[in-house]
Amino acid sequence: MTHGLNDRIPTNVIIGFLGSGKTTAIAKLIDKRPAGEKWSILINEFGTVSIDHALLEANSFD
Numbered sequence: 711m712t713h714g715l716n717d718r719i720p721t722n723v724i725i726g727f728l729g730s731g732k733t734t735a736i737a738k739l740i741d742k743r744p745a746g747e748k749w750s751i752l753i754n755e756f757g758t759v760s761i762d763h764a765l766l767e768a769n770s771f772d
Contacts (some may be wrong), residue, residue, distance in 0.1 A: 726732045
């Protein structure tokens with residue numbers, strides 16, 4: 711598939727302080743994702759333990 715200069719990819723950036731509910735909000739969005747719609751999630755975590763990744767992976771959305 712080729713994309714032209716004017717093709718747009720909808721993107722949401724979820725930001726907030728530690729403990730503000732970002733992972734919970736993303737998990738709820740995943741639960742309400744329309745059938746057949748494909749999403750990609752990029753998690754930018756800093757630390758030795760990837761807690762958000764583990765939580766979202768447990769809530770996997772095939």
